[in-house]
Amino acid sequence: MSAHAAQVHAVDDHHDDGHGHHHKETFITKYIFSQDHKMISKQYLITGLFMGIIGILMSLLFRLQLAWPDHKFTIFEIFLGKWAPDGVMDPSIYLALVTIHGTIMVFFVLTAGLSGTFSNLLIPLQIGARDMASGFLNMVSYWLFFLSSVVMLFSLFVEAGPASAGWTIYPPLSALPQAIPGSGAGMTLWLSSIAIFIASSLLGSLNYIVTVINLRTKGMSMTRLPLTIWAFFVTAIIGVVSFPVLFSAALMLIMDRSFGTSFFLSDIYIAGEVLHHQGGSPVLFEHLFWFLGHPEVYIVILPAMGIVSEIMATNSRKPIFGYRAMVASILAIAFLSTIVWGHHMFISGMNPFLGSVFTFTTLLIAIPSAVKAFNWITTLWKGNLQMNPAMLFSIAFVSTFITGGLTGIILGDSALDINVHDTYFVVAHFHLVMGISALYGLLAGVYHWFPKMFQGRMMNKNLGYVHFWVTAIGAYGIFFPMHFVGMAGLPRRYYTNTNFPYFDDLANINVVMTIFAIITIAVQVVFLYNFFSSIFYGKRGPKNPWNATTLEWTTELKHIHGNWEGAIPHVYRWSYDYSKLNKDETDYVIPGQDFIPQNIPLQDNEDEMDH
């Protein structure tokens, strides 16, 4: 950085906010029960990646089953043991695999692994805070997440198998062990795990909200926040609003299962006897579940949107286009996300008029989403794009978000939903729009902030390129053809479709999708190798490798508790002063440097912009 910047930096004069004392840290307080947000963020990331590996390997198993339903696989016998005698997968373990795959990917990888990692890392660093508002609650939040992961993994080993009623665990299937073996101890553990997870998520979210509201450094007004922080902040609010509803649904389901209540059960005759339950309704559960379930997909995608906005602006060397519209659309999406849950229930038996209302609100959500997509595209326009791996994943994010989002227009339309509901069309839609997109956001974030997490070490760029291109091609290769399977009328969660000769001609498509899946999964090994080897052997880069404007890059490479050695920097501008020219338009504001960090005061030779 120029001498100029160093000189301006000296303007910071406020004192250290009482964090100067460095108490001695033991191994346990530093690496295990750490209260430091940077360490907690790494704990979230590593746990999330571990869960991700399990979730994705499960998908490999059921993709093999779908492509070659009558083939015997030794790999099934190895991983599934008694559930795959002679290498033939048991139909109920197939359902368990899709259930746990969905649960792990949605909650453990894309909620905790994505939001947990980057909210923890970036909120204090980007707003100029020493740490989260409560380091202790933050630590508790991680360890509850860890505990819920352990319980979930433990449930894979119970006698009758793990939960297998689908990740949406609709009762009565999830309430009655007579209906499916996984609804015994497996489902009890599933519900316990999710209850703990919700507690973890709430502690984390409250912490994020309080931190963003109270601990911004001097000059960091809400309108100067990077979009990452806006996204994490709003995500946390949605979480606080909707997760408790899932908690109550889970609690009521536990009551129905174990204490004889009838919230969701009525008029059931199963295994030769009538159950005493009377007056409950599974539709009530669907309402409660999707009141979280739908905001949940925005809890997953909003942080990815924030990350992508930030990375895209930095690597385009341009301000994000339409900052205010980007913030407004985050808020609009957040608001609308809580009133669209009924589009999962058009044909659940609820009043068709309600279906009309939810069609209306659902299609409205396409408007802020479209604004975001156009703004991202315009951010690229006339930029000077630096094709770092993080940038490539960000561009691919916009691509999959558009492709997946567009099919949402069909699914959100109640009349069209009738015939594609619960088919593979839905599976293709949500994997592209929230699964793959959010994973791209996660990967982009890892490539971009890796130096910040691991003391200046950087991931290998060429391995990153190989990882990116194979993943990008593979992801479309899996999920684009899947739309055809759905439009052919094949329901999801079918162990095999060989009982329907009508669907025999789908075999080819299934094989193609599985081959793409195998290739895409295989190339993630490149990423894992790159990730873990770079932690130890990655080359150390400069302090601000991507020439970014945000505050996290003003900290030293070495991690210290409290983030900044001296005073916390003040903020004098928004976070998107990339390629800003001086008044005469002869050169950048700081000559020879195409970015102005947020902690640089307004210069004499620049116009103040009102964003």
Add this chain to the structure above:
Amino acid sequence: MTAFLVVLVIILFGVAVWQMNRIFQMARVKPTGFSEIASAKDNNINGYLMMGFVIFMYVLAFASFALWSDVLLPESASEHGVGTDNLMLVSMIIIFVVGILTQWLLHYFAFVYRGNIVRRATFFADNDKLEFIWTIIPVIVLAGLIIYGLFTWTDIMNVSEDDDPLVVELYAQQFNWRARYSGEDNTLGEANVRLIEGVNQLGVDAADPNGKDDKIVTELHLPVGRKVLFKMRSQDVLHSAYMPFFRAQMNCVPGMITQFAFTPTITTEEMRRNDKIVEKVRHINELRTAKSKELAAAGEAPLDSYEFDYLLICNKICGSSHYNMQMKIVVESEEEYQAWLKTQPTLAEQLSNEN
């Protein structure tokens, strides 16, 4: 075909990986700046690859249509389905136009503005007019789609008594379907799972006179051209009565009665003569013959040859055998339907036979 596709995909991937590897090796010769940060050369290569990627997407879409459009459902066999299919077509056209354009812009900009040392990015932070345009255009298009969609939806879901629909109950249980015809009075007898006993598997109230002439069957026959109102029940867990050929679906919920109505317009016989179905059945039988040969070689029983039939299938996860919960639907002329119905015993007859 499968083997060919497998080989093709693997070869293409191999070539792609090999080429990328070569490109990156060449790129590694002269690094400028810090080696893990994208160099001008990286920007250039990845910019071109972005262009390649959007072409890959177009080719993938085109190839998918060329290879697999024959798997899509045939024309709708119900009256309202024609309207749904039109709405689907309109939505699909809009989606494809928007998708093709935006994907092109995204990747084209990524290519054209790939970074180099001399390029200077334009400080372009805001433009109210542009943002207004791309807010208002989606608003107009979506308003159109919403209105169109809601009219279609209301038409489908509103069942008027004036249509005098044939009332049929669809009854779901793990893992099969049954149908109960309402008989002469076109009114279903009351029923509850607590009344299930012996031959009365659907729990129909024997005391209810409306139930006496009800007929319970395991194969659904429908007269062509008459509106059918399905009343759906489930005795154990959630199921979903999915009739893809009629663009019809509704969940079956224990504890409540749900409903869906449609008018079948094409008989099974007519559909079997539909060009698309003829071709599809021929193709499927080819696949099955090939498969049978493999089975025969392994000493197993060959597959039956396939003939087209309408299906009712379960589309809500309902347990281990969810993947095989189906019922055949036969659409036929009014006379054939009446003749078939006559051969089915009424509930009263069944109950008296039992005693």
